Amino acid sequence: MTQSAVPRRIAYDEPEFTPPPVELPDASVPRETGPLPAPDVTRTMVIANQKGGVGKTTTAVNVAAALAHGGLRVLVIDLDPQGNASTALGVDHNAGTPGTYEVLIEGDAIDQHVQQSPEANNLWVLPATIDLAGAEIGLVDIAGRESRLLRAVEQLLQRRRLDYILIDCPPSLGLLTLNALVAAEELLVPIQCEYYALEGVSQLLRTIDLVKGSMNDRLRLSTIVLTMYDARTRLSAQVAAEVRTHFSAETLRTAIPRSVRVSEAPSYARTVITYDQASAGSRAYQAAAEEIAQRGAPPKGQS
Ligand code: ATP
Ligand code: MG
Numbered sequence: 001m002t003q004s005a006v007p008r009r010i011a012y013d014e015p016e017f018t019p020p021p022v023e024l025p026d027a028s029v030p031r032e033t034g035p036l037p038a039p040d041v042t043r044t045m046v047i048a049n050q051k052g053g054v055g056k057t058t059t060a061v062n063v064a065a066a067l068a069h070g071g072l073r074v075l076v077i078d079l080d081p082q083g084n085a086s087t088a089l090g091v092d093h094n095a096g097t098p099g100t101y102e103v104l105i106e107g108d109a110i111d112q113h114v115q116q117s118p119e120a121n122n123l124w125v126l127p128a129t130i131d132l133a134g135a136e137i138g139l140v141d142i143a144g145r146e147s148r149l150l151r152a153v154e155q156l157l158q159r160r161r162l163d164y165i166l167i168d169c170p171p172s173l174g175l176l177t178l179n180a181l182v183a184a185e186e187l188l189v190p191i192q193c194e195y196y197a198l199e200g201v202s203q204l205l206r207t208i209d210l211v212k213g214s215m216n217d218r219l220r221l222s223t224i225v226l227t228m229y230d231a232r233t234r235l236s237a238q239v240a241a242e243v244r245t246h247f248s249a250e251t252l253r254t255a256i257p258r259s260v261r262v263s264e265a266p267s268y269a270r271t272v273i274t275y276d277q278a279s280a281g282s283r284a285y286q287a288a289a290e291e292i293a294q295r296g297a298p299p300k301g302q303s
Contacts, residue, residue: 022111022114022124023111024075024111025162026160027157027159027160027161028161034072035070036067036070036072036290036293038071039164039293039297042161042162042164043163043165044186045164045222046167046169046184046188047060047166047167047168047188048169048187049171049189049190049191049201050172050173050177050200050204052171054191055192055225056169057080058262058266059225059227059256059285060166060167061088061266062271062273062282063285064271065274066288066290067164067293068120069273070289070293071122073162074123074124074162074164075125075162075164076126076165077100077126077165077167077168077180078125078127079100079149080132080168080169081129081130081131081133081170084168085128086127086129087269088266088269089119089125090117090118090269090270092115093127093128094129097127097129099126099132100128100135101131101134103148103149104139104149109156110126110153111159111160115127119270119274120274136175139179146175146215147179149180149183153183165184167180173203181208181216184216184219185297186219186220186222186223188223188225189221189224189225190224190227191224191226191227193235193236193239193240194228195235197243198242198243221250222250222297223250223252223292225251225252225254225255225256226255226256227255227256229255230257252288252291253291254287256285259281261275261279261280262279271285
């Protein structure tokens, strides 16, 4: 399903574009059964790694699209001022478009500002704009600054029924990422199969322990995804083996291969799931999403 060379959606480049209002499914509406199993309760997963460029956004958007194509209801919260997840999911995120900033700073409800992603019927996005860059500072003076997103998510789930909420974080451990770690129950860490891959992970795990100990004892490292795996190099295999030794239960069997299709999809405002469904990268993300759905949430109380 390779697409033509012309980008399909240019709406976010047009200043006059106003996204249509979107209704998330009401909590009373029963869900249809799809190919992937639905969790009993909404799984809220934060995709974090303070290291830049390891595949956080790529993993967030492609797992989200694959879960949605599997019949599940998925919301992606873009918590990165770069707005890369909003781009890949084809939603408007010009400066001034309401989204995560308004939720965190103004206290708006999430469903006021979600947009439907053209990537799947049951896939929604709370977009991030460059305005969010000011939120790290804006949050400092707000009461309960680290739990703004948690409050918004709790409020949303009282009224709306979703199977997954995936939160894409910026490459830092600042207040934005902290809000995600406080709001989520599960942590998904993408690890790039390269040298030094594990160095940043120990810092991330120390932060997680701090958050667990003080702000969110529900948080568990549930999933590790090996990204940009290159089967031709010994290094990739060595890093993968090391990660699997340290995190045998958490690491998905599926590793995501390095693939040109995966990296070019966002320039067409798409995920690789629709951009080139049969490509190796797309199939890997579909397999990863299926593993996540089949494994289910880790039992409560497990670290
Ligand atoms: P940041 O820290 O800036 O938010 P990130 O961790 O979200 O980055 P991505 O933006 O997902 O990382 O990926 C970094 C770069 O690597 C992007 O250009 C992306 O297209 C590319 N990339 C990610 N996964 C793959 C893959 N499997 N094959 C090829 N390229 C990939
Ligand atoms: Mg990113």
